[in-house]
Amino acid sequence: MNWIRRHALITTLLLGLISAITGIVSWAIPDSRAWMGRNPGLGWTLAISFATATIWSLIRLDGIAQERNREVGELQERLSHLEVRAAAPTERDVRKFEELIDLWSLNGPILRKLELFSGRRWEGRFTDPFYEFCRQWAEVFFDNADFEAKYVEFFAACKGLEEWMSGNGAPTSGDSSNFIYTIADGDEREGGWPEFDRVRNEGLELLDRVLELRKEVERSGRQLGL
Structure with a gap:
């Protein structure tokens, strides 16, 4: 039943x-x-x-x-x-996005100085804010999955440029308050000047990638309402 x-x-x-x-x-x-x-x-x-x-x-x-x-x-x-x-964007996302844009604005401490980067010689006082950003923002994440993916891509490009600077630049003048860094020229390389050009172009391409992704990050955040 x-x-x-x-x-x-x-x-x-x-x-x-x-x-x-x-x-x-x-x-x-x-x-x-x-x-x-x-x-x-x-x-x-x-x-x-x-x-x-x-x-x-x-x-x-x-x-x-x-x-x-x-x-x-x-x-x-x-x-x-x-x-x-x-x-809907979270308050934390909105706050961190505004901090990110302020750091990378035209009047901020990073962008304008990085634009002076020649890939051959640079002053430490110009790149120190960039190094500081790579250190402080390594653990930052965003709740919005779409923006998080774009930010991760941007930060990876920044780390790539930072590693290129650290691996190829050496302090050759200045003092502890402002070292002057240069990359080894063609006379100091086994591959000569062609190798110098390759290394320098690699650094400039990394910089271009960072600047391009910075624009995409800002555009993506604005579109998502951050």
């Missing part, structure tokens, strides 16, 4: 199917057809049972379909709310 209560629709369909099969078999066999003719009440009972089972099943199926549609609608509504919440 518990199974019947839990599977009322299946039970009704089975009863209707049994009624239909019984009616068809009774009509198809001559002796049974004759017997049914002498007992019309049984035929009507089978017909009514089949019709009732069919109608109830259709009503039940329609109810199930409406219930599923309602559940789908509720799920879509919840998802839309989650999407709106996920799209």
Whole structure:
């Protein structure tokens, strides 16, 4: 009985199917057809049972379909709310984005000085703010996944330029307050001046990549409402 209560629709369909099969078999066999003719009440009972089972099943199926549609609608509504919440920038993201843009603005401590970078000789006081940024912002992350991906790409480019400077520049003059860094010229390299040009161009390309991604970071943040 518990199974019947839990599977009322299946039970009704089975009863209707049994009624239909019984009616068809009774009509198809001559002796049974004759017997049914002498007992019309049984035929009507089978017909009514089949019709009732069919109608109830259709009503039940329609109810199930409406219930599923309602559940789908509720799920879509919840998802839309989650999407709106996920799209809204967090206060922390807004604050860190403004700090990032201030650091890398035209009047900030990094960008204008990096633009003086020649790839051959540079002053420590011009690149120290850039080194400081690479150190302080290494653990920074953003809640917005799209902007986080763009920031990670930008910071990786900054680290690449920082490593190039550290690996190729050597203090050749100045003092502790402002060392002057230069890269080894062609006379000091096994590959000569072609090798010097390659190394220098590598540094300039890294700088161009940083400047390009800085623009993309700002544009992406503005588009996301940060």
